[in-house]
Amino acid sequence: MTKPSQHQVVQIGTPKEKAILSKSQKEFNRLIRKIEKLSSELHDLREATQHIQLRIQRDYRPLVEQYAQYRADMVRVFDRAYENKDFSKTEKKKLADLILNVAFELIDQYGIDDLKPIYDKYDTNGFDKTNTESDELTADLMKEMMSNMFGIQFDETVDLSDPQKMTAYVQEQLAQRESAEAERQQQATEQRNKKPKSEKQQAREAKKQVDERNITKAVRTLYMDLVKAFHPDREPDEAEKQRKTEVMHRVTDAYEKSDLLALLRLQLEFEHIDQTHLENLAEEQLKYYNKILKQQSEELDNEFFTLQNELAAMTGRPSFAVSSPIALEFSLNSDIAQMKRDIKQIKSDVKAFADPGLLKKWLKTYRIQKPDDLSFFDF
Known part of the structure; x- marks a missing residue:
């Protein structure tokens, strides 16, 4: 793909002639430069996005899956320790809490289903029922949040059992509201148009x-x-x-x-x-050219902003951290390096915690989180 900056340069006058250009000519040049810059940045960011998506699948995702498998090994270590009579009642309570929290996440998010029998030993409801209750709790929290943010009233008879259905319902309600508002504005416009207009x-x-x-x-x-x-x-x-x-x-x-x-x-x-x-170019013609260029510039601004937000959501980084190819590459490299360190650490921990003495020592530092400790953002 050819970069926009490699196209024919469009500009009125030379740098030496800048002082004698009219206001419209200067505005024309300013808008052209802005569009050229935005087009080039968008081109680079799109290409960088494709490159980063490829690297996430090739370089980062396998590390995440490898880390999840080591965490699963840790759950098995905790499970074996729980059966060890040398562990106290308090220590076993902590082990059970760890097993339930970590195993639930690994089964739910990574599909490591062979942990279900272990999970079910420590939860009388079993994973499937607990997962259903968790989904219901999440749905209730989402309903409350959407009601507060958008004033949406949820029909109790509607099936909102998964995030996709919830999203579809919210989008439908917002679309209906927008349609009703557009109709209201149309009626208001028609009413205004019926009134005699001043000169x-x-x-x-x-x-x-x-x-x-x-x-x-x-x-x-x-x-x-x-x-x-x-x-x-x-x-x-x-x-x-x-x-x-x-x-x-x-x-x-x-x-x-x-x-x-x-x-x-x-x-x-x-x-x-x-x-x-x-x-x-006549001043009148320049005026219309400048209006078109201003609109193009605004459209490119919006496109760049949208792409930034999509990248921020994809990488879990703030928008300013994904505003350029260099920032994207740096961000991903940091994540990969951190994941490698995490894998090295948990690999060492799995080996170390096979020693009951070391595991007991570590459990002294572990605190079971109480429901009151959770903030809204922990869900």
Whole structure:
């Protein structure tokens, strides 16, 4: 994929001429530079995201699974220790708490089902029933949170037994609310439109309509100029027809996206305009170009923000830590290094805790967490 910065440079004037540029020309250049920068950053971040996703599956996920298996080995060590008559009642209580907490997570999140018989020894309900009760508790907490955040009232007859169903229900309720609000606004607009409009209101609406037509015309004019030059249908030479077809794909793609910058690049690339043409753009035309470029800039800003949030959710890092390919790579490398240290430590602990004396010593430092110690965010 070609990076945006490798395209034809679009700019009015030279650095030496900056002082004599008009306000509209300076704004044109500023928006072009911003779009170029955002496009390049988005390109790099998308490529980095694909690379990071590959590395997560190849380098990080196997380490996570290996760590989970060592934790499962630790559960088995605790289970054997519980059967040892040398452990006191208090120590066994701690071992049971550890087994229940760790085994539940490993079965639920990693599918290590051979721990179920061990779990069931310490929970009279058994894993399956406890898991169902846990899901119900989580669902109740989610209902409460969604009610507080969005004011959603949950129908008790609706099946919300898993996160997917809960998410679907919430999205449906929000969509219905948005639809109702849109209908309300539409009715309000219709009511306002029925009222006689002042001359100022009529003038503003007329100006808005003219601006919208001129903005559309500005993009369409560039598009039609390129279409006339590169439409392949009447081209007799097959090689040239193929070239024009490829150019037309680029032209059409830019037009469908209302990508003014891409159309200007194409005009410059194929010498349909030159630097003199850009410098002689009328102020009125520049005004409409700048409105289009401002909209493009805002769309790129939103896309970059959305991608950042997706990466933050995927990596569990704050947005600022995944704002660039370097930050993404550094973040993943840190996670991999930490996971390797964790594996080394738990491997050593599994071996050490096979010694009852060392395990007893460690259990003295372990504290069973009481329900009152849990905060909302622990769930």
